[in-house]
């Protein structure tokens with residue numbers, strides 16, 4: 001199961017006829033919330049949401065429970081009276097940005113983040129960013145992207161910020177590896193050490209921790225995606241001549257090994273050198289998982305579409321923990337970027353794309369899974385129906401990639417079951 005190079009269990013699993021496609025009412029988190037997680041990564045960036053009071057409330061409540069550091073985001077609230085004149089609106093935005101930069105001289109990268117209220121849609125934030133970028137040239141870069149709840153759910157919302165960074169990356173002709181996707185600093189350090197031990201010379205990470213340290217890109221760049229919701233960023237990198245290395249995602253021991261092995265094959269790393277580099281952390285990861293496998297094997301899981309991590313998670317849960325996934329729903333299934341994951345997934349996992357939330361709830365309630373992974377909005381109603389739930393957003397805010405996080409990832413699924421068992425003891 002956890003060989004150095006994963007072997008496909010279901011090589012024919014990429015048949016699209018097997019996917020249940022649904023187009024109905026959706027229950028997804030707004031794209032703006034992606035900021036809450038990305039702002040922790042780039043330490044000298046600031047995310048200025050141009051939005052309504054609703055956007056400000058959402059961010060405040062999401063951030064209130066999910067971050068513990070000094071916020072590096074805020075909301076410029078556009079009122080209905082601003083509809084009267086867009087010229088005034090631009091003046092107002094310029095004034096807010098000037099005040100912000102005067103008060104926070106540590107800011108080197110400013111994102112103007114669009115939202116979905118109609119008054120914001122009418123504002124050309126791309127043009128506003130170009131104007132402000134020219135005005136503050138040399139001190140601060142100003143970029144625009146959209147976190148609108150109409151255009152994006154919460155993972156693509158954060159990714160729009162990454163894609164906006166790509167045109168500004170310095171050109172390079174070097175042969176280099178680029179790891180794409182926001183990961184916790186500690187996880188990034190672990191991967192940097194592994195790539196060094198494998199003998200891959202130049203390795204960059206996008207996003208970097210500081211605006212001035214962003215990686216280079218060019219025709220010699222080959223990139224690994226750390227998460228499956230980075231299609232927009234991948235397209236932007238490919239337009240700069242870079243090439244994606246096809247691989248599963250680094251979740252669990254098996255996924256991490258296959259991800260590293262794909263980079264090793266691309267950069268001509270000898271198999272014994274790869275084995276020597278990964279042997280110890282791989283063994284630590286296996287030992288950590290063994291404990292959870294004993295508890296979780298055979299348990300039935302239902303994954304609602306939310307984060308776009310659902311398919312790699314279904315692979316991890318079934319193959320490394322022995323769980324049974326009844327349905328793995330995903331808001332959007334990128335055929336190319338998920339081909340390696342789907343090839344590893346057992347054919348008895350039902351895949352669904354998009355959502356018709358009422359019908360999906362009916363399927364879930366009929367199946368009575370041991371554990372349901374879903375968004376915040378569905379968790380309480382399902383708990384009230386006696387189901388045990390896990391908030392999918394926690395899978396994004398917790399460092400889960402890599403060998404040393406494999407046990408933590410398994411723990412996220414064990415915890416709600418333990419909580420339910422303890423509650424049963426207290427209230428039989």
Ligand code: SF4
Pocket residue numbers: 030031032051052054055056058114115116117147148149150
């Ligand atoms: S962007 Fe739209 S969906 Fe998101 S919080 Fe603002 S108003 Fe709501």
